[in-house]
């Protein structure tokens with residue numbers, strides 16, 4: 001299936017059939033998230049993957065008892081950093097140095113750019129910037145899932161406090177921005193029969 005067919009095929013499933021996704025497909029989807037682009041390459045996020053059935057069921061109330069969560073195979077919470085401190089940037093640079101065999105001196109201009117960003121943004125701006133990066137990951141995960149013929153539903157409709165507490169997110173430095181439920185569409189999920197509604201191309205794209 002090519003990517004346009006996959007995008008036509010996918011929809012936000014409201015009910016899954018509880019079948020578990022094979023580990024290999026799940027891994028491919030997660031790998032697409034890991035390979036996502038992020039501003040400055042800082043990847044100010046990580047994923048929490050919930051696959052245990054009992055744990056998923058315990059999380060249902062945090063999603064207003066939604067059927068997507070009650071029936072999904074896996075649930076991926078995208079956790080974004082609300083603070084980016086020097087230690088985090090240091091570890092990012094250590095990783096580049098290790099992976100590419102370069103020196104810190106060779107990266108000094110890049111490092112200065114990052115320092116400038118961290119010094120000039122307010123805490124709130126950094127938090128928003130960081131959250132935006134996690135939505136790029138969300139797009140990659142959804143696209144990869146569709147290509148793997150795995151259904152998904154992105155979810156912002158959750159009680160953040162409850163979910164973060166349950167998943168033991170460190171609220172001082174991170175938050176859950178969005179969740180992606182994965183699984184196989186239920187035969188009686190009537191949403192799969194709805195025509196896809198999008199703006200026509202001429203309202204979406206303007207060539208200059």
Ligand SMILES: Cc1cc2nc3c(=O)[nH]c(=O)nc-3n(C[C@H](O)[C@H](O)[C@H](O)COP(=O)(O)O)c2cc1C
Nearest residue numbers: 010011012013014153154155156157158178196197
């Ligand atoms: C960031 C984001 C958050 C969303 N949150 C929810 C949600 O909480 N519950 C839900 O049922 N659908 C949610 N959706 C699904 C959208 O409603 C859906 O993508 C949109 O209506 C287009 O329909 P389609 O995905 O079926 O093509 C969300 C989508 C995105 C991208």
